[in-house]
Amino acid sequence: MNDSNLEQQILASAERVIDIETLAVTNLKQQLDKTFVAACHKLLNCQGKVVVIGMGKSGHIGSKMAATLASTGTPAFFVHPAEASHGDLGMIGELDVVIALSNSGETHEVTALLPVIKRRGIELISITSNDSSSLAKASDLHIKVQVEQEACPHNLAPTASTTAVLALGDAMAVSLLEARGFTPDDFALSHPGGSLGKRLILQVDDLMHSGSSFPSVKPDVSIRNALFEMTDKRMGMTTVTDKQGNLLGIFTDGDLRRAFERDVDIDAPIGDVMTKGCKTVKTQTLAVDAVNLMEESSITSLIVVDSNDKPLGVIHMHDLLKAGVV
Incomplete structure (x- = not known):
């Protein structure tokens, strides 16, 4: 393959990925319902902290979700589910709300925590693509995020699905921000070290x-x-x-x-x-x-x-x- 053909192939692949992920985020609007609203109410009324858990790519999205929530007025942090099974579960209290991410809803490291979470009476919100999954059924609230296809040509690597969940997390954080009346001054107080904080x-x-x-x-x-x-x-x-x-x-x-x-x-x-x-x-x-x-x-x-x-x-x-x- 010559350089010109390779360049065209790369650009075509990039455009296809962006089209697929754009469609995934656009379709997400039709999946928003009263469950999303109920989840936001639960987070608004949380007396403790919001704890986000997820494994693999979902873990990376979960970490970003927790960071965005924390910086926009909703106290939150991320806990790695594998580490949680070896002691970090003690970081989660009865007044906290857990948000568990798993595309399949059957991720072992996440489902292994369910008995302890339920026994301690900790409220659980899950985000999966399968409302019949073990995680979805064990949750107090389940938000379904499903995409038509992954951007990966083999439909295997989490791409469009993680983008959709990322957008959902941002939608949740901003909805909570506006519901709390979170101001630029409030935002600055949690960003004192950056240029934005200095400006504010x-x-x-x-x-x-x-x-x-x-x-x-x-x-x-x-x-x-x-x-x-x-x-x-x-x-x-x-x-x-x-x-x-x-x-x-x-x-x-x-x-x-x-x-x-x-x-x-x-x-x-x-x-x-x-x-x-x-x-x-x-x-x-x-x-x-x-x-x-x-x-x-x-x-x-x-x-x-x-x-x-x-x-x-x-x-x-x-x-x-x-x-x-x-």
């Missing part, structure tokens, strides 16, 4: 330069001395405030260039050349909102003010870049 959690108060690192001069200070303040604080700007600490304006590198172009005396008062009406943000403003304001205004720094518009600090685009907000 970090506020300008967390990053601003304040106190002794906050550049500020009085309006009668000379341009020369204002430059010393800018150099000392390394911000490329300084605020100008009155004796009461009220913000009068800002003086930046750009203002300095414009002053020199007009041959302004370097010993002239900074109040004569400062920019009035500078951009500010309130405390507790999200850092990502500060980024948006900077980009809209084509500036690199913002003054952080309190509820009375008194300056408390300054935040620079470099700080936002360093923090991973941008």
Whole structure:
């Protein structure tokens, strides 16, 4: 087979797989019924945690399902059924709800746990393609997910079936998220380490330069001395405030260039050349909102003010870049 024919074969195979898996997910909508709703109610009312179990490919899907549930407001974790038989079953409590995944519903490592789960009175939701299977019959609720064919040309390797269950898990997690009224702030609290969490959690108060690192001069200070303040604080700007600490304006590198172009005396008062009406943000403003304001205004720094518009600090685009907000 030449390279051209091989390329065509690869693309044709990929397109066929995507078509089959797209159909599997599309057909999943017709399989949603009151059982799915009842399962969501059971998970909403769960007083413990949601425990997902599954073997092989179903285990990988189950692990992802548990992770998605946990990050969207439903406390959940994955337990490997083989490990459960050797002690990890003790991780599951009577107040928990178990979600068991098995395409056939006869996976030995999963069905071997059924007697203990039932004896302890732990509620069980199963997801299989066979509502006559041992797992389905032993469950409090059974959700049937059946596909017309696997994407595997031999109809053997779990492909379309696992994709459908993955989509079902996402549908369940998002349905629960919306039912709980889970907010972006709630989401951020479970993702503090990632860039998304930083965008949703970090506020300008967390990053601003304040106190002794906050550049500020009085309006009668000379341009020369204002430059010393800018150099000392390394911000490329300084605020100008009155004796009461009220913000009068800002003086930046750009203002300095414009002053020199007009041959302004370097010993002239900074109040004569400062920019009035500078951009500010309130405390507790999200850092990502500060980024948006900077980009809209084509500036690199913002003054952080309190509820009375008194300056408390300054935040620079470099700080936002360093923090991973941008």
